Amino acid sequence: xxxxxxxxxxxxxxxxxxxxxxxxxxxxxxxxxxxxxxxxxxxxxxxxxxxxxxxxxxxxxxxxxxxxxxxxxxxxxxxxxxxxxxxxxxxxxxxxxxxxxxxxxxxxxxxxxxxxxxxxxxxxxxxxxxxxxxxxxxxxxxxxxxxxxxxxxxxxxxxxxxxxxxxxxxxxxxxxxxxxxxxxxxxxxxxxxxxxxxxxxxxxxxxxxxxxxxxxxxxxxxxxxxxxxxxxxxxxxxxxxxxxxxxxxxxxxxxxxxxxxxxxxxxxxxxxxxxxxxxxxxxxxxxxxxxxxxxxxxxxxxxxxxxxxxxxxxxxxxxxxxxxxxxxxxxxxxxxxxxxxxxxxxxxxxxxxxxxxxxxxxxxxxxxxxxxxxxxxxxxxxxxxxxxxxxxxxxxxxxxxxxxxxxxxxxxxxxxxxxxxxxxxxxxxxxxxxxxxxxxxxxxxxxxxxxxxxxxxxxxxxxxxxxxxxxxxxxxxxxxxxxxxxxxxxxxxxxxxxxxxxxxxxxxxxxxxxxxxxxxxx
Numbered sequence: 001x002x003x004x005x006x007x008x009x010x011x012x013x014x015x016x017x018x019x020x021x022x023x024x025x026x027x028x029x030x031x032x033x034x035x036x037x038x039x040x041x042x043x044x045x046x047x048x049x050x051x052x053x054x055x056x057x058x059x060x061x062x063x064x065x066x067x068x069x070x071x072x073x074x075x076x077x078x079x080x081x082x083x084x085x086x087x088x089x090x091x092x093x094x095x096x097x098x099x100x101x102x103x104x105x106x107x108x109x110x111x112x113x114x115x116x117x118x119x120x121x122x123x124x125x126x127x128x129x130x131x132x133x134x135x136x137x138x139x140x141x142x143x144x145x146x147x148x149x150x151x152x153x154x155x156x157x158x159x160x161x162x163x164x165x166x167x168x169x170x171x172x173x174x175x176x177x178x179x180x181x182x183x184x185x186x187x188x189x190x191x192x193x194x195x196x197x198x199x200x201x202x203x204x205x206x207x208x209x210x211x212x213x214x215x216x217x218x219x220x221x222x223x224x225x226x227x228x229x230x231x232x233x234x235x236x237x238x239x240x241x242x243x244x245x246x247x248x249x250x251x252x253x254x255x256x257x258x259x260x261x262x263x264x265x266x267x268x269x270x271x272x273x274x275x276x277x278x279x280x281x282x283x284x285x286x287x288x289x290x291x292x293x294x295x296x297x298x299x300x301x302x303x304x305x306x307x308x309x310x311x312x313x314x315x316x317x318x319x320x321x322x323x324x325x326x327x328x329x330x331x332x333x334x335x336x337x338x339x340x341x342x343x344x345x346x347x348x349x350x351x352x353x354x355x356x357x358x359x360x361x362x363x364x365x366x367x368x369x370x371x372x373x374x375x376x377x378x379x380x381x382x383x384x385x386x387x388x389x390x391x392x393x394x395x396x397x398x399x400x401x402x403x404x405x406x407x408x409x410x411x412x413x414x415x416x417x418x419x420x421x422x423x424x425x426x427x428x429x430x431x432x433x434x435x436x437x438x439x440x441x442x443x444x445x446x447x448x449x450x451x452x453x454x455x456x457x458x459x460x461x462x463x464x465x466x467x468x469x470x471x472x473x474x475x476x477x478x479x480x481x482x483x484x485x486x487x488x489x490x491x492x493x494x495x496x497x498x499x500x501x502x503x504x505x506x507x508x509x510x511x512x513x514x515x516x517x518x519x520x521x522x
Contacts, residue, residue: 167214
């Protein structure tokens with residue numbers, strides 16, 4: 001990924017070298033958050049049940065997602081012999097790096113190398129990704145990478161009119177994405193195919209025999225899975241749930257007030273999530289925007305892909321930023337392409353403002369360890385903070401010395417800021433966040449229950465994060481006992497159930513605002 005231009009190659013090399021440790025340092029210090037535990041639990045129960053087709057959580061059918069990502073986790077858990085947070089989050093980190101490399105190698109065929117590189121670095125370092133999603137073991141980065149390749153293949157092969165490569169490749173990749181997340185994969189492909197063939201005036205080609213071959217490949221892959229699935233459980237509930245999961249976040253499933261307010265909030269929210277790169281949107285406010293976009297078929301393709309896919313999420317109040325990862329590379333390519341269409345003086349002004357603000361913010365942040373109260377025990381704290389501060393000041397110096405017009409300094413500064421975040425913010429969170437105490441209590445409770453089976457008592461509410469730690473500690477599936485009359489077993493229950501029987505209380509703890517007892521039935 002080295003830019004073959006003397007002035008940039010060292011910057012690019014430094015960004016690439018630092019990106020790996022930046023994404024891996026202290027990756028596992030925080031307990032599981034959000035959907036991470038759900039992904040891990042399905043994989044763990046696959047392994048414990050020796051059944052890799054029928055997904056369960058707490059021994060009960062789990063229908064919300066198909067199993068492909070869980071199969072990947074099973075492979076990692078078995079290979080490493082671990083199922084901890086670091087292994088759980090590793091696929092997201094590897095997928096992000098692979099996605100960035102893919103963006104560069106696909107885009108450089110259609111735009112200048114510097115635009116392709118900066119688009120790749122923008123995806124790697126935009127705020128929401130760099131300081132949040134890249135630290136979590138979610139499906140969405142890998143899911144989006146697979147679909148990005150599917151949609152890019154539409155453009156790449158339609159220009160060459162190679163339909164026997166276009167349709168089979170795009171439908172094969174979409175089938176893989178479907179086996180990760182369900183119907184959103186088909187929606188992305190369907191809209192992208194339709195609008196691309198319309199814009200390129202090749203609607204008749206949608207009836208090409210290769211299209212039916214692509215559909216057949218998709219149906220063969222998905223149908224084979226559900227055919228095997230039916231041997232273990234009916235697929236009817238599975239398919240209904242996949243439909244429900246896709247539709248429940250739309251405006252049709254939410255009240256009109258929340259839907260209406262989200263229409264207004266959406267663009268500003270995503271300008272924030274895509275910071276600081278989203279500030280380049282100022283370069284798109286020009287009268288000849290569409291004329292310039294049409295002059296480059298790939299940029300025009302990026303524009304129509306964003307335009308046709310984003311409305312579904314714009315009208316869906318429960319949309320989360322990670323659902324749109326697929327579209328962000330196309331957005332960044334548009335922003336950076338138009339940045340380089342500006343005159344030299346305006347480029348310099350935009351870059352100066354963007355980098356100056358970034359450097360001031362990051363240098364101030366680097367000073368925090370010297371003055372702020374830090375509860376975490378960080379070895380060589382002052383030395384690390386000093387090196388971080390010196391590095392940022394040095395980069396600032398070279399940026400101004402270079403004439404304040406080299407945008408490659410921005411991803412470098414962001415990567416170094418992430419390293420500072422890893423070294424100081426993550427350990428601090430791991431010291432003061434309530435999730436850490438919750439994890440410690442759950443692990444302590446699991447150690448009490450190693451000699452006999454542990455069950456969930458009746459309808460006690462148990463978050464997947466809690467079940468994940470109990471399962472990894474005890475190497476048993478945590479099942480629910482709706483009757484609650486087993487003898488010589490342990491139960492985990494919400495505290496209000498305790499008076500129902502003469503249980504012996506062994507441990508009590510609080511998890512996310514609820515109070516739990518570990519008891520033994522005798």
